[in-house]
Amino acid sequence: MGERGRPRGFDRDAVLRQAMLAFWSKGYEGTSMTDLTSAMGIASPSIYACFGSKEQLFRESVRLYDSIAGIPARRALQDAAEARAAVHGMLSTSADFYADPATPPGCMVVMAARTAIGPDVQVYLADLRRGIQDAIAARLRRAVSEGDLPGTATVEAMAAFYTTIQQGMSIQAHDGATRTDLDAIVGAAMSAWDPLAGIG
Template sequence: MAERGRPRRFDRQDALQKAMELFWRRGYDGASVADLTGAMGINSPSLYACFGSKEELFREAVTLYGETDGSLTRRALCEQPTARGAVEAMLRDNAQAFIRPGRPTGCMVTLAAPTGSAQSDTVCEFLAELRRQAREALADRLARGLRDGDLPAGTDIAALTDFYSTVLHGLSIQARDGAGAETMRAVVDSAMAAWDALVARRIQP
């Protein structure tokens, strides 16, 4: 029999994984501390002792997401040899992952933002900064394509970045609303069909 007062032992990484999935599915506001402790298999004192607070737990969960399920964008931008290939892989890989059976739908960074009180402003800003970083990574990859000759001189990198970032976020919302694989593929097909027209646009003097 365990001694009274001894802290409950648990697998921290497994508990964090379960917290990540709950936050991903329900969002920051929708996952109460009681929900989290139930999913993680721990009690409230253990949660606070190990993770500090609900917000700190959320930040760790989002970091874990970025290292695992949310790493597809970074991989596509780093591994594909052309700018067009990187953008297409980013959209197709995420579109498939957003509706993967047995996992929460959509993108955690896009969908988990709180909508409640001003006390959650720091969480909103944390997620907004991650989205800004993803947008900057896409812009950097397109700028590399310009330097490599994949994109013609004068290509409006900002317009390309805005468009494909918006498509990516839209795919996440479509997935959360129940879109199937056919719909997701059709959206990506349409987005990539627009590539040549977008690349042909030039920055206005």
């Protein structure tokens, strides 16, 4: 049987992207339903019918953001042959997204933490933020097992440090830092590699 009822008169993927940009720009609480209807070009009943609630729309927006910005950063972390290049690539890829003039500045997942959100969504976002630190730590442990890093490398501290750098770059970008500014931060962060890794 065919789908019952009148078909949607809009492209779900396209309106979801517009919602993502609205949330990315203003945060969860800062984005009103009026903002969403204006950005998405559809009425609030259509938003609720398609996405269920503002919170569900936000969660879908975050998943879309992760596919656009998060996955490339994690891929850069995984694909490089050496751990130093992997972390450098992850930070540089993140900087590309944070300072892209075509999108709101900074990381949607990091910047969302600045607004009041219900506890379930806070936990969801915190899990996503911890995920990159876990990914860095796993990549560094792999480097130790492959002999790319010495066994004395402070893997957990390194992962926490470079996660903090990545998230801090998001805030810097939101406050107006340029791509050149972020490059300087990446360079300074990578200069700490050898001491943290116990090399030299």
